[in-house]
Each structure stands twice: as structure tokens, then as C-alpha cells.
Amino acid sequence: MTAKKGLSKRSKGKVKKMEEAKVGVFLSDCGGQIAKILDFEALTGFLKTVNGVALVARGSEFWRGQGLQAIVDAVKEKKINRVVVAENIPKISEIAITKAVEEAELNPHLVEVLDIKDHCAWPHKDTPKEATEKAKAMLLAAVEKAKLLEPIEKTEFPAVKSVLVIGGGIAGIQAAEDLADMGFQVYLVEKEPFLGGLAAKAVRFFPTDDCAICIQSPTSDLKTVTQTSRKCVYRSGFSEIPNLNVLTNSKIVKVEGAPGNFKVTVERKPRYVNEKKCVACDLCTSVCPVEVPDEYNAKLKTRKAIYVNKPLVYPPVYAIDAKACKFHECAKCVEVCPTKAIELDQKTEHLTLNVGSVIVATGFREYDPSVIKEYHYGEYPDIVTHLELARMLDAFGPTNGTVVRPSDGKPAKRIVFVQCVGSRDRRWNPYCSSICCMISLKHATLIKSAFPDTDVTICYIDIRTTGREHEYYYERAREIGVKFVKGRPAEIVHDPATNTLVVEVEDELLRRLLELEADLVVLATAMVSSENARELAEILGIELDQDGFFKEYNAKLRPTETKRRGIFLCGGATFPKDAPTASLHAHSAAVKAAKFLMNGKIVKDLKVAVVNEDYCGDCEFCPVTCPYGAITLEPKGEGHFVARVSELLCEGCGVCVGTCPVGAIELRHLKPSQISAQMKALLSINGTSKPLVLAISCSECGNAAIDSSGMAMMSYPANVRVLRVPCTGIVQVQHILEAFKAGAQGVMVVGCKPDGCHYEVGSQKTHKKVELAKTLLKAYGIEPERLEMFNLVYIEGDKFAEAAKMMTERVEKLGSLQLA
């Protein structure tokens, strides 16, 4: 799993003598187009003089057809063992070329593709002679690098075709069902004794007002359901899919192992009712003497110590509340149970599950608004939250569907809703919970439709109805007479004489201070992350965002993935969501988890970092810096530690390389010797009258910006030379000094935006390093202005061209660099 063997061998020097490099260089003139600018005769002539070049060929294209065949033939005939191709759009052509080379039985990592069109011919089209000289330098750099390339092998890691889904709300249920339908072994773990989560309590969903606990039926071959039907969760048959296991009353306590092969420990609290025996006859509750507030019904009524939630979701069997039950002291339920289902001696169990991936679907919850003292929640009983109101609106609920004042049970005739309670509030939760406006509209509409003579007012800051059909819902609420006051109330006051609540609010549109009398005030509270989010995140080794929700890898591109491979997110765990969005997210997470495990193995090129254990020791820079948690410290000798790289987790960015103070870690796919060789070659030929500037660019946004400036034929001077690295995070201060020594008069570092780095932290780290290098340069007597970092993206090709020009002019002004 780790790179232990490979490393120490390599570090002891080249054990296996490499075969002598015979480089074949293939020059595409892009159908003759760039030959109008670059002198191809000169290029081929030059290449033939370069040591190690065994073959030079020119063609119109080399990434398909005859051109590609020419490469394959040369490899097969063993004329060459290194391939350099100058081709258009290297990122794409490289795929075809390496594949063909691999089929010709040469390691695909012995191929170097470069772009002399967009990186040379086009941007320097006005100075063709200079462009030709620069192309020579670029080709030389590619050849020198190619000579030093070494084969990189593939490795396989196990991927267990089994998934753990944490959280049995609608998101978790749907993700579990999808995966089970696809044939994966699925464990659905829920901390409560019943599935359903918030959805089960919410009763109805906007904007259709349909049942909250409706899901798509499983596609498995069950006679009771058709493939396309929607069903209530309890009768959907999802629980009967043979490879889906539901574990209620359970939570995750430990996760070990690696992505694809996790060992998860689940703690399962006893239900005290045997699920296989209980027939839900209700005899037990009729004899149970213990009455406790019913949390499921927002404590608006009581329930017995043995109980079942209604409406039913799953499983359809009773459970005992261990905090309330008197157990053997009473045991009345045991006596009456006709099927002997009650087992008071059940114990907590610990199960170990072997799963390939984990989906977190822990949802969200209502924020406790009692901290907002001016609203007096918890102090005045007639102030309730939406979830409490939802329970009232449920015909199964504590008030059988009527809306009453909890203080005296009288019908609530005047109801005021307060929006943004504890959300959009920098004292508590600064974000907008996104669904509360719609929940208020839903509840106002339901109340107004059922009890038209009820006065319903919504106090709001902004009404946000951004989803499909949501605005129509708002329209409908106005149509049926819901009133809206633009203004956030300052306080809810209770008049003890009349037992009335008074909501103090400014109607901003009237610029008038109102005192709205109400029988019931409903707080649209913030929706916050699940209670155990932080604990779970720690167990899983994943991050929470600033608001306490689980953080996805990338909100736009990888909305269900986390930084830790094999661990996925869906539903309200990442942010409050309405049901359609939660479903969408759940299905998407299921697909990602399936894709990760579907082959039963994870195949990976070992383009990873390796540690030289002779140099490494006792510092923790790289493990702390690695954005993927791929580096750990392992004991070596007494009291000493060395870094160990997980080949599975390493993404090969090289941020660790840039961090290591002693040069003890390197990338297998871009060794220090390869960087030096390229740098020297790029700066060995100038051919322009201007001072050489080296641009060290990342392979992601940085290179894309350089590509796009070339594609758009934006010109910049040919003295600017590009050295591509995976991520600018690899850059060490020493590289910069080396560049100046090799003849650069200026150095540009071109990377992604600091918050958009493809390797998370690379760009930020480099920014700091560049600042540090500037102070060092000063100490060496080099003007710090000769070094600058630029953070660009693809659509900023113009900015790259400008930067290249700017740096050239700046360096020209500074005059020739004199190194001591």
C-alpha cells in the first residue's frame, strides 16, 4: 500500500541500469500551417545534432492515422525507446499517443508531448526567426527530459463492492436503494429507531404539497411493485431488496482501512423488540405506564416508553425508549406481547463492516431558536418552530391536523411567521438556509386553505423562491390571502393579561412600526448541520465547512465527493435542501460510489511521490501540507520518524516536494534532474534581443491560460520560456535561484487562482514561497522584482500575454543580471 520498497531502492542509486536512450522526435507542422512561421528545416537540422536523438520525423499530424502509425512502427522496430512529439493540443493528442505507444509495448510514461504551435508559433508569429530559435529550445528541453524519463508501472488496489450509507432520511434511503438495485451490498445505518428523518416529520413537501415520505420504488424484481411506481417508503419494498441491510439505533464509531477497502465499526443499540417477531398489535403501548414527551411530535404530546412513530416509515415494529422504560421493574409489555417479541435483555452490539465506500447522508436539523432571547422561544409556549407546526398540520399528529395554541389548546386564529430566525444572522448562522421561505409559504398555504378565516402574516427580509414553480407557490399564497410584511421583527412580547403575543416589526414599505397581535408565532428557524457532524467528520477523516456542514470536494464539479477518496456526501449533509434537490444529490452520490467500486479494483499509474529515507526524518512538513492526507509519519529506529506515501491516495501534485526542506521527497514522474535538464535547455538558446524570462507554470489553469493566449494569437515576446510542472506547489526557492543561474533574467510563476488550485493548497503555498524567495533574492543582491507570481485561469490568456510583456519590459529596465 505504501511506497516503501520502491523508494529505498531508488534512493540507493540506480540499481537497474537503464537502457541507453534513443529519442525519436516527431514534428507536426499542423498541415503546414505553422511551417509558415517556424523554419522546420532548421528545426530538423538542429535536432539531428542533439545527442541521443535517434530519429527525426516531420508530418502534418502525429496523433492519429499515418502519423501515429509512424511512431508505433519506430517503437516496434526498436529504433527508438523515447518518444517526443510536437503536436497540437497536447492534452488531447497525448492520450492517443501514449495509448498507441503502450500497445507497441513501450511504457507510456516514456513519451513527452509539447506544443510548438500555441506556445510558440502563434504568439510569436510576428517574429518568425525568434520563434524558430525558441522552438529549438523547447524541443531541446523535451529531448533532454525524455532522455531522463523512466518507466512507471501500474498497481491495483482492492475495491470491495459494498457501500455504507449513513443516515436514513430520504437522501440516504434513495442512495441505498440505488446502490442495492445495482447489485452492491448496502448497509443503511440510522441512529434513530425508525427511518424517515426530517421528511417523515415534515408531512408534506412544497411545491406540490404531496406526501413527504414518497420515494421511487426499487427496480429489483419484486412482484409487489412495478419498476416505475412511486410508493410510500413503508410499502415501497426497498427494505426487501436482499442485499440491502437496514441498521437502526446504530452509529459509526470507527473507520479504518483505505478507500475501496474500509473496515467500519458500527455500534448498534438495542431496540428491545425483536423486529422479526413484532406484529405491531399495539397491546404493549396500552399497558405501558410510562408517559414521556414525544420528541417526534415536537413534544406537543406524550407517548409511551414503548412506541412506534406514525405515519409509519420503516421498520414497522415497536421500539423501547431506554431512557424512559423501567425494564424488569415493570415488564408489563412483556406479559401482554402475544408473539414474545419484547426482549428486555438485549445488549449493545458492535458490528464490523467491510465496505468499499461510504455515503454520508446525515441531513440537517432545525436550529434551536431559544438562544435568540428577544424571540422568547421556549419561554412563551405559543411560539413554535416550523417542525412543531408541521406536526400540528399532520392528521396523525398531536392536534390531529388543527392549529392550536399550545398554551391553552384553543384554535390559533392569528398566526405570524417570522423568517430568518437564526439564519442570515451573523450572531448565529450567517448563511441563508435556503428552504425556509418555501416552508413558510407551504405552511401558510396549508393553513389558509384548511382554515380560511385564519389570519396569516409572514414577516420577511427577502422572500426567496428560486426553484422551479416556487414563485407560483408564492403567488398562490398571496391569492388566498396570506399577508406579507417586509421587516424582521425586533421582539416578540407576551401580554400576560390577554395571553396574546405581540410581534414588534417595522413594515419597511410603509415605514411604520407595527405591533402584530398573534395567537401563535411560528419561527422559520435556521437549518443547521446534524448534531453529530463534527464527530462523524473526525471518524471519517473529512472536513466540515465554515458553517458546520460536510464539505464537498468541489461544489461545481464534484458535489458528492470529498477530499478523501471513497467517501461521498449527499442530501442535507452538505447544506439544507428541499426534497427534489436532496434526491438528485442522493442519486448522484450513488452513481459516484458505484463508479468508484464497479470494477472490484482500483487501477492506478504510480505517478506518485517517493521518499528518500536516507534524508527524510523527524519533520512533519509534508504530512501536514499534503492536501490528500496521503503522507503519514512512520517510526524508523528509536524515536525517529520518516514520511511514508500512500500510493493509493497520492495525486502526484508535488506540493510535498515544494515543502520538503531537505529535498528528501520527489515525484516519480518529474524528478529534480528532469526539471533541471529542461530548465537549462530552455535557457540555452535565446535567439531574441531580449533578456530570457522563465515562466514556471502548472499543468492546470496556468498552462491553460498560456494555451489560450496562443490559441487566440495574442502576441508576447519569444524570450519568455515555459517550464511545465504538475502544480506550482512543487516549486522550491532553489528552483528559482537555479533559473537565474541558468541564464534567466526574470522568473514568472504561473498557477491557478489561490482558491481554485487543482491541488487545493499548491497555489497558496507557492504564493508564500515566492514572497520568501523575494527576500532571499534581495540578500543575494538580485532585485526581487525579477520574480513574480501570476494566478490565471483559462479565460485569462490575455492576462498571460500582458504579464509576459510586462515582465520582459521590467527585466529590460533592470538591466542585465550580474550574479556574484
Added chain:
Amino acid sequence: MAEEKPEKPSTVDFAREITSKLGGETITYCYQCGTCASSCPVAKTTDRYNPRQILRLALLGQRGEVLTEDAIWLCASCYNCQERCPQKVEIADVIYALRNIAISEGNIPAIYTEFATGLMSEGRIVPISKFLEKKRADYGLPPLKPTGIEALKKILSATGFDKIMFKKGESQ
């Protein structure tokens, strides 16, 4: 000293001017929810004052209107709005910042000149009468210790407080 100040541009620059002042830093967080207005004991009493509206005008760059009209002087500094502001706008402090700007431009309500005069002459904003001094002695209260008026004058001149308050007098 220039006879007349050029009118400052009446744009969003005003918000920037306020945020650069002590007390005014948080004004741009305001999203006009009205919590301040409905928290305000003064706004409940008179429609001459509405803190939300002052912030609104300021954020829209209505510099002249904000600084010359009556409203900013009607805050009772009870800080109720500030406690409750969901955006943590330090509203009472923003009002101080606005008053500071208004006063620096010579818009000084008479009562403030009175306070400042007391402070600069005696180190106290409420002067002590002979009658009170006698009463104090009668009741056995210790004689009042002298104020640090000399040190105070140095502080007031270091911050330019004396000039802020009394420059108008010179030019008129």
C-alpha cells in the same frame, strides 16, 4: 483654512468614508431588515427618527441629507438595535461616526458645545455649584479631589478636539 469646503461627492463613496471612521466600520453589512427600527425606543415615539432609514440614506450616498438633518442627533444611544442586529452592524457606533463627521464639518447642536465647554474649562461636563459643595460638606462627604484638567487639555489638543469644536467661532 479654506473658506468653503468643496461638496463631497454624493455617491457610495460616503459609505467608504463612514467605514474608515472609528465606529463606522460595520455599516456596509446592513441588509435593511428593519430590526433596528422596531427595536428603537425613539422610533417608537417619533417618526423623526428611524435608524434603518439613516443607514439606508448613508449607504445610498445621501451625504448632505444625513449630515445636516435632525435625525442623527435623535439616537438615545441605548444600543438595543446594536444588540439585535442580525448582521452585527454596530448601529449606535455608526451613528456616533456620523455625528463625528457632522461635527467636524461644523454642524454642532448647541448642547454639545455646552458639554465641550464644561469639559475644556473644568474637566467635567456638569459643573459643581457652591451650594452643592456646601451641602456635601454638611453631609460629611469628602471634599472633591481636583480634576486633571492640565493633562486633559493636552489630550484634547493632541486629538484636535479643541479645534473641532471651536474652529467655527474663529471664521465667523
Added chain:
Amino acid sequence: MTSYALFLGCTIPARQPQYELSARKALTKLGIELIDLENMTCCAPPPLQSIDLETSLAVAAYNICLAEEADLNMITLCTGCFESLAMANRLLKEKPELKERVNKILANAGKEFKGNKEVRHYLQVLMNDVGINSIKQNIIKPLNNLKVAAFSGCHLLRPSALLRFDDPERPRIFDTLIEALGAKSIWYKNKLRCCGGLLRGYADDVALAIARDKIVNAHNASADCISTLCPFCFLTLDLGQVLIKTTYKEEYNMPIIHYAELLSLSLGVEPKELALDFHKVKIDKVMEKIG
């Protein structure tokens, strides 16, 4: 014996000897030594903050420096002084750049704010240094369930982020101290709302309307008196009732009594020692009730 540098401020010595007398007597009886320092000035309250916040901070800091030099924590009676000084103390302790800015100013007066002392309102001293039990033990004349409408004044509680005196929406300290005397701290409408005092002198009509609200609410709750901590609140509500009589033609006769006075009385200080003639609204009703 715990010692404090007493910060008297301007209004109490100039207008309300009954406050100073009762506070000095009560605190001394309860084992707090009050030390009068030379060279204190005005605390730089809201009117000066309105003129220039920077100057106000510097003036407040100057006064704290005097306590620092005497190696004493500071005790205030006036809620307004408490706010100005405690706020400055907290701000300067928490914001190094602001401290530096103020110290540059203070250097002109040969002072440097160090930030090693606390500014406390005397209620905090009663709660923490003396303690409720000790107060109860020292009570000679309990207040016979006197119905007290507690009114701490805004600046004891707010801005809470800087003052950190008590929960700004559900304060308990003042009520606890009232009840420790054998009185009853009653609920009345808008208990925490401002008295409008700071608008006196600029908008007397508005100030009076707000003060009247306060009186009416206490009256409607059948309070025997309103208890204050701040000399401005006292003035606004006490003198205010004279103005209400002329402006609104209403008479409430709601006694306004500083907590220190109630405390002194319950500790057995003779009424004649307390300059009670400084009350505009006579407090005979209260004296009768507590015997």
C-alpha cells in the same frame, strides 16, 4: 478588605449627593474600601463620543491609567461612567492597533494605557466581592416585599459584547440584588427599554415622552418605586415627573430611588444621613412601607 479606586464622574457629585452618600456608606459597611484619586476627569460619555470617538477613548483611557498607576481596579457608581470606561478598557485591551493609537495621544499627557486593570460597576462588586449571602446577613431592615421596578439603565447591559455585565435580554443580577434586600423585583412592560435621558437638551419632547412611558409602565404594574443605578436615568425619571405634570397634566408620584439608597436603608443607615431631600418625587410612601 477589598480596595477600589472610586470613579465618581460628574453628575453624582454635582447633583445627587444622596447617591454618593448611600453608596459610600453601604459599600464601606460591606467591607469595600473606596479610594478617591486625584486628577480624574469626566469619563467621556455619549455626548463626547458624539463629538469625537477617538478623543473619548483617550479621555476614558487616561482615567483608567490613573487607576493603573495606583495599582487599583476601578469602581463606578454611575452606569454611564461604567459604560464609557469599561467599553474603552475592553476595546483597548482587545485591539492592539487601537491601543497604540490611543497611547500616542496619551503620551502627550505623560500617560500610557497598559490594560492591566478592570473597570467594575458597584453591582458587580456587590455580587462578586461581597456576595449575596454576606449582603443578606448584614441586613438589619428588610424591605418588606417592597414592589420594586428595577431599571438598570441601558449602559449597564449594552453593548453587551464589550460590557459583559449580564445577559442583555434576560438580566438577573440587578433583580437578584433587589430581592436580596427583602424587596420584590416586579415584571413591568418594556422593563429593559431606554429612559430617553440622553435626548434631554436636544429633543426634550421626545425624551419626556419616552420617560413617561417608563413611569406609566411601572405605575400600571403597581410598582412602589423605580430603582435606578444611573444618575441620568434618575434625573430623567425623577425631575421628569415634574415636567410630565406640566406637559401632560398627569401625576404619578412614582418614587425613583437609587439602589444604593435602598441598600443603605436596609443595612440600617439612618434616613437623615442620606440627603433624601434631593428627591423631587417624595419617597415617603416607600419609607412608610419599609417602616
